[in-house]
Amino acid sequence: MAKVQVSKRFMDKSQRVLAYVILSVISIIWLFPFFYLILQSFADIQNPLYNTKSIIPNIWTFNNYKALFTDSRVPFIRWWLNTLIIAFFTALLQTILVLMTSYALSRLRFKGRQGLMKLILILGMFPGFLGMLVIYYILELLGLNTSIYSLILVYTASSAMSYYVAKGFFDTIPKSLDEAVMIDGGTKNTVFWRIIIPLSKPIIIYTILVSFTGPWGDFMFGKYIIQTAQIQPTGYTVAVGLQGLTTMATNELYGAFCAGAVLVSIPITALFFWLQRYYVEGIAGGAVKG
Amino acid sequence: MTTIQYLSLTKFERFLVNVGNFFKGIGKGFVNFFKGIPHKLLVLWHKICSPFDTLGQAWKKGSWGVRTNFLLMGFYQLTHHQIVRGVLYLLFEVVFIWFMITTGVPYLAKLGNLGSFAAKSSTYLDDVASGSSLIIQGGDRSFTILLYAIVTFLLMLIFVVLWFFSIRDAKSLQDNIYVGRYAKDSQFFHDIVDSKYHTLLLAVPIVGLVGFTVIPVIFMIITGFTNYSGTQFYLFDWVGFDNYAGFFSNTNSSGLFTIFFKVLAWTLLWALIATFTNYFLGMVVALLINKKGIKLKKLWRTVLILTIAVPQFVSLLLINQMLAGSGVLTNLFRNWGWITGSESAFDNALLSRVLIIVVNTWVGVPYTMLICSGILMNIPEDLYESARIDGASPFKMYTAITLPYMLFITGPYLLSQFIGNINNFNIIYLLSQGKPSYGMASLGYGDVGETDLLITWIYKMSMEGQDKSYAVACALGVLVFIIIAVFSLIFYGRSNSVKNEEDFQ
Numbered sequence: 001m002a003k004v005q006v007s008k009r010f011m012d013k014s015q016r017v018l019a020y021v022i023l024s025v026i027s028i029i030w031l032f033p034f035f036y037l038i039l040q041s042f043a044d045i046q047n048p049l050y051n052t053k054s055i056i057p058n059i060w061t062f063n064n065y066k067a068l069f070t071d072s073r074v075p076f077i078r079w080w081l082n083t084l085i086i087a088f089f090t091a092l093l094q095t096i097l098v099l100m101t102s103y104a105l106s107r108l109r110f111k112g113r114q115g116l117m118k119l120i121l122i123l124g125m126f127p128g129f130l131g132m133l134v135i136y137y138i139l140e141l142l143g144l145n146t147s148i149y150s151l152i153l154v155y156t157a158s159s160a161m162s163y164y165v166a167k168g169f170f171d172t173i174p175k176s177l178d179e180a181v182m183i184d185g186g187t188k189n190t191v192f193w194r195i196i197i198p199l200s201k202p203i204i205i206y207t208i209l210v211s212f213t214g215p216w217g218d219f220m221f222g223k224y225i226i227q228t229a230q231i232q233p234t235g236y237t238v239a240v241g242l243q244g245l246t247t248m249a250t251n252e253l254y255g256a257f258c259a260g261a262v263l264v265s266i267p268i269t270a271l272f273f274w275l276q277r278y279y280v281e282g283i284a285g286g287a288v289k290g
Numbered sequence: 291m292t293t294i295q296y297l298s299l300t301k302f303e304r305f306l307v308n309v310g311n312f313f314k315g316i317g318k319g320f321v322n323f324f325k326g327i328p329h330k331l332l333v334l335w336h337k338i339c340s341p342f343d344t345l346g347q348a349w350k351k352g353s354w355g356v357r358t359n360f361l362l363m364g365f366y367q368l369t370h371h372q373i374v375r376g377v378l379y380l381l382f383e384v385v386f387i388w389f390m391i392t393t394g395v396p397y398l399a400k401l402g403n404l405g406s407f408a409a410k411s412s413t414y415l416d417d418v419a420s421g422s423s424l425i426i427q428g429g430d431r432s433f434t435i436l437l438y439a440i441v442t443f444l445l446m447l448i449f450v451v452l453w454f455f456s457i458r459d460a461k462s463l464q465d466n467i468y469v470g471r472y473a474k475d476s477q478f479f480h481d482i483v484d485s486k487y488h489t490l491l492l493a494v495p496i497v498g499l500v501g502f503t504v505i506p507v508i509f510m511i512i513t514g515f516t517n518y519s520g521t522q523f524y525l526f527d528w529v530g531f532d533n534y535a536g537f538f539s540n541t542n543s544s545g546l547f548t549i550f551f552k553v554l555a556w557t558l559l560w561a562l563i564a565t566f567t568n569y570f571l572g573m574v575v576a577l578l579i580n581k582k583g584i585k586l587k588k589l590w591r592t593v594l595i596l597t598i599a600v601p602q603f604v605s606l607l608l609i610n611q612m613l614a615g616s617g618v619l620t621n622l623f624r625n626w627g628w629i630t631g632s633e634s635a636f637d638n639a640l641l642s643r644v645l646i647i648v649v650n651t652w653v654g655v656p657y658t659m660l661i662c663s664g665i666l667m668n669i670p671e672d673l674y675e676s677a678r679i680d681g682a683s684p685f686k687m688y689t690a691i692t693l694p695y696m697l698f699i700t701g702p703y704l705l706s707q708f709i710g711n712i713n714n715f716n717i718i719y720l721l722s723q724g725k726p727s728y729g730m731a732s733l734g735y736g737d738v739g740e741t742d743l744l745i746t747w748i749y750k751m752s753m754e755g756q757d758k759s760y761a762v763a764c765a766l767g768v769l770v771f772i773i774i775a776v777f778s779l780i781f782y783g784r785s786n787s788v789k790n791e792e793d794f795q
Binding site: 012016019020022023026027029030031033034036037055097100101103104108110113116119120121122123125126127128129130131132133134135137138153154156157158159160161187188189192213216217219220224239242243246254257258261264265268269271272273276279280281283284 | 433434437480483484485487491492494495496498501502503504505506507509510520575578579581583584590592593595596597599600601602603604605607608609610611612618652656657660661663665709713715745749753760763764767768770771774775778
């Protein structure tokens, strides 16, 4: 009996050690690119004595970071501010529109509700960027095509398409609460403001987080508008600007790309970790409801 | 087959029966679909008839005021205390007629041949350093004609619907007045925050959706039937189904047909492998982290979330650099003998494909891990307890409890992942750009390569290079839609969580 106990404990222990080893390996694999990014941002690649074969740079420098703030080809502060403004207004407007759509689709029963949901599902199956030509033309009609801030309109216009997660959350709020308000003489509007919004803090934060971080990573629409309207480099977003640095003929500004990528990632990552709980709740809830 | 008969079969036979049932289910679904058609047609007929019935009633039984509404929208409302509604109806009618006269009718008239006068274009030397630039003057522009025609049709549709509503409302207003109930403007303002609250909430989202998604998608579908190239900006023509026929007619080994099926096969293979590698690896990682006795759970999870937090274009461009001609990983592969000479990692078709799938797990596993962690914690512990008492091994518990439970709950998620992977633009575009190339750029349909998905091929065709084939790209986009729609119909139709939406509440 004692022997069995010992062997079982040994098994448990060896299993646990194995699990730790696997988890450590996974962590190294997942962290390696970011580790590499930070090292590269301090590497003096332009130096002829630089050894490109090793991961750890043999010559260290701050020039990459300096270039971001001094080199006229890389107006990084402008890019950063442009993106911040776009992200802020996108987050604000998109969250309001998503909550409105989700509430209507979750709580109200009206003619064409199922039809609207099916329409959104079908629209999502078409490759979106083929519509860029038309969207650009519409922006031109509105006289907005020469500014990168028109991206705010582009991002928020299709907010209705991302109603799924918030609707799934609203569906779980008991309907008896609505009925209580209605009996007390409230309207559907009162229910929305007094019941649904105060109970939905996690999903509101999730929506804000997702819509705020989206513009930092998207470059397709930004690139198209910038190319077609020939916007000056000071009007770029971070994603378009940094992507341009990697596709240049020489790798002269590659170090600046790494440094810029680090500076973009730090605030976004900090925001994510601060609001991690809400993000996990939102993404897990969304998957279960489909 | 009864349950007893089923249970008496061996495992392999049960598997065959299940596969058979799956396909029988699809067949049955089709049969039921066609059986239901006559009934659906009848319902449709009634739905079509009922508006005309309402209109007829309004004309027959309505007062002269209601009848005026047939010509002047909102007249009856205006003269019967519903000033706001009446003004809105009337205003819409005025704007509509003005639009039709100034823009709608002229553009609709040109829709038949999409304009006939070519624009004059001339280059002239610019004063500024930018050199010469193209000046386009006069003439018809097919792009504009097509777009305005679509907008006009949409407006006409909206007009008909609102015209019908104005008459129906007038008739019911008359009926209400007849029994002594006066519905004034204040009622309208009350309704809009209560029984008609959805109109207030959805107005802005739907306008945005129509302007920036619906109209572009309609434009895309219709452009698939023209020869619009994306560069010749002035005139193009209808070509019927030529763009579609192109994919299925040119069957020699270097034709469009061959590339299309190569890309399609890779797209489906990729979507299948990418979805399942992500799903199972993500689940394994989640199981590891949530295993009893493992410490620092939060740390392991945080490490993985870092991948989600850093913008995707940063991490993917970085990995792209690592795999470029002189990148770190390329050097490593060269030392191992996977790559010879000065090739980059993306010059070898097989290596390129494997790398993309590996990098995709790097990107996707954290998401799956988060989702699975949440669900794993919700599996009732007593299931495992009783299995342990019965002497089940950990592997047995995994296949008999964990896996079925997970698959049941995450079914819709798997489908949406599969569809997302068919359209996974970022990872291909930022990593390999479709390399290695098939060498088909001379056909004029973009420099499509071995790792290109349909979606990146569409992008190459419509957005990159000098001679674009926007119309062919649009046709391809519609084909992608059809493929996705077929998959969704097969799987969604069989999923209960979609059917029984109300059960959740």
